[in-house]
Amino acid sequence: MNNFITNIINNDINNGLDIKKIKFRFPPEPNGVLHLGHIKALYINFYLAKKYNAKINLRFEDTNPINIKYKYINNIINNLKWLNFKYNNITYVSDYFNILYKLAKILIIKKKAYIQIFKNNKLYNINNIEHNLHIFHNMKYGKYNKNYILKAKINNINTNNYYINNPIMYRIINYKHFRTKYNWNIFPTYDWSHGQSDYIENITHSLCSTEFIIHKNIYNWYLNNIYNKNFNKILPKQIEFSRLNINNTITSKRKINILIKKKIINNLCDPRLLTINSFIKKGYSNKYLIDFIKVIGYSKRNNNININLLNNIIKNNLIKKSIKLMVIIKPFKIIIKNFKNNYIKWIYLKEYNKIIPFTKYIYIEKKDFKIKNYNNFYRLCINNYVRLKYSYIIKIDNITKNNNNYNIYCSIYNNNKINKNNIKSTIQWISNKYYLKIKIILYDYIFINNNKIYNKKIKILNAYSNIIIENIKINKIYQFHRIGFFYFYKYINKIYYFKKIILFNNKNNLY
RNA sequence: AGACUUGUGGUGUAAAGGUAGCACCUCAGAUUUUGGUUCUGAUAGUUAAGGUUCGAAUCCUUACAAGUCUGCCA
Structure with missing residues (x-):
């Protein structure tokens, strides 16, 4: 597989990056279940890890205690096991809360971060370093309400986008975190924690979807202001690729939740969804999904993939191994003239080592019968030979009519005596008794x-x-x-x- | 509205200034105890205009189009 991501990494290696230091990460927020889009993100990381013999962390982004739920952690771990993606370590951003706090204080001391207070409908910025540190300390211990935040001071980026210019690093959330309990009253935002977590874990290439492109400046700004030569660390590099879009369905958690609220679907295992849980429930193999991801590839451009591509891959995989049943939805009775009333012919199916009964009266699918052939109708009609799956070749002898019901009388023909080209269809059937x-x-x-x-x-x-x-x-x-x-x-x-x-x-x- | 990113057959993706290739779709033929599958073949493409260059999908400029962001979500 060749794409712009492998090109970037190969360039980095050519420019002196030690290939042994390459490391990746998969960073889900435990706020929902994984879906096909995650498999796309997973596959590229695990593919690259294998290609460069690199390590890979499964990192839970548990920075927002309101969103996260413990049950999703287990679900994600089990999904990865089912996908057979083997990571080296499980980490949690919450493990880095202490380090992040210390780093934030360094930024305050460097005058790169400041407290902002919303009071009396006005915003106040704190300038004094000691004052900032004091308030920040008190925020941590829950002495303030939610009107206090810590912001980064990025004035150099050429944009009039206020959010990008002054991103929030910490906000006060009074909510029990499932791991740190009530130890923290402030929680780091994605922007602040993500790049730092990559840095702490020695990640070299941090892959994400293109919606994070706009955050790249912040990501790099934080790293450049925290980078310490003494630690001999490599600065991680954010690389974005486009997210998976498939027509006729959705993957986004937010949109799935809307559908659940509107009662269009019942739960996250609904077979129409592309969640990994639904794939498991449907009896899929992980191979089908990885085959699909391999085919669609990676790029930065907006894409819209036809769901039939996925269906074809699944179909071609299933066709080789699934057991075949003959199923009739709308039964239509036909009568075999050559058979006596109570006679049962047991037909042996070598493929399954099973026998199935054939009787005088059998049902075929209603749409497999027409009186007269038109539009190249290959199935049962006057003058057509038809093979009944696993059994006889038949042809209609005569048709009688009682009220509105047809009685279709068919005769069995010898396999060897009929020209193969005259049998254009093999249809399913069931006995009327069994x-x-x-x-x-x-x-x-x-x-x-x-x-x-x-x-x-x-x-x-x-x-x-x-x-x-x-x-x-x-x-x-x-x-x-x-x-x-x-x-x-x-x-x-x-x-x-x-x-x-x-x-x-x-x-x-x-x- | 601004900022950012991206434009390669119908769809998805390669080609790192040097032969526009692959897969799916579609169509045709062959095979077939599934109107399925499989096999063979065909159709079809660099958004537009200009520039740099011996040579441009690739670099530059402009236009156009699409997407993302403008959350105390990630």
């Missing part, structure tokens, strides 16, 4: 029409399967012959429930 009741849950992408309109449709269909299902496991993925891929997720009242993963091409109006 089958399993199943339910299929179908849903569409969350968004239609370029991510602007919600798609709430969820269909639950009754269907029938041949009886090959045994030792069925939750989360196991099955292929429904000619329909698509589904995963089994529950068994209630003698009914097996399956949820959609991917449907096969539907343009010929199969279903």
Whole structure:
């Protein structure tokens, strides 16, 4: 894999960076679950770590006690385990609160940081160093209300953007932190803590998404003002790449939460979401997702990837290994003339070492039958030979009509006597006596029409399967012959429930 | 509105001043006990204009377009 990131690192090596010192980090905030976009960020870091034989830290960005929740830490660790991304250390920004506090005091002494107070609808800046230190100390011990903040004094950056010019380093938050408890009343902001954490951990290349480009000046300003030659440390370098955008769905935590509030989705495991938890629940292998990430690559430009690319990769992976079931959604009865009423022919399926029953009356899918052939209809109609999957070649002999019901009489034909070119279709079937009741849950992408309109449709269909299902496991993925891929997720009242993963091409109006 | 970033076939991504390549999509043919898969092939591209250069997707200028940011979130 070659991209602008490897180019930058190779340049750094050519310019004297010791290859042994290269180190990366993955810094999630434990405020939600990981999704496909995180896999993109993870993969580049772990790919580079492998390429340069470098170390990599999993760093939890727990700077804001209000946002973070302990349960997400375990979830992230388990997700990484499932993805088989092996990091060297787990670190927490909260471990650096003491160091960050000391560094902030150094900036105050250097007159690079100052306290700002909001009082009587006015902002007051403190100039005196001793006074600043005194207030900062008292802020730490909770002696002030939220109107006190510590700001960095960056006046050199050529911008009229006030936020960028005077970023906040510390704000007062009176909230229990899950690790430091009530020890701190002030918490560092992302801007202040992130670059410093990279520096403390000896990270050489700090990869993030392009929305942080505007913060790069702050990142570098802090580092340059903290950098101490005596420590013999390398200044980390922020490199940005564009975040993952996929049409017809979303990944952003904020937008997912809106959908949950609007009750369009129930939870973070909803199969329509691209969260790692949903992938695990759907029985995916991590390989499918990494294959996808490898294909889409990395750049700085805005992108919009068609979700079918992901679906194709999943489909091509599944096609090799999933068990095939014959499933009928809308049964249509046909009669085999050659068979006697109670005769059962057991057909042996070598692939699965199982037998399935074939009887006089069988059901095929309603859409697999038409009386007359038009528009190149390959399936069952007058004059068409059709192969029933795993069993006989049939053709319609005659059709009778009672009321509104057709009776379709078919004859079995010898495999060897029919020209192969005349059999254009192999369709699924079930015996009218032996089958399993199943339910299929179908849903569409969350968004239609370029991510602007919600798609709430969820269909639950009754269907029938041949009886090959045994030792069925939750989360196991099955292929429904000619329909698509589904995963089994529950068994209630003698009914097996399956949820959609991917449907096969539907343009010929199969279903 | 400003600041910043980015513009390569329909989509995604390579080419670090020297042959515009790869993958997906689409289309066609072959294979096929899935109208699936697989295989072969075809179509199609450097946002625009100017400049530097023997030579520009690449460097410079201008225009245009898209995205991000303008949070005491990260």
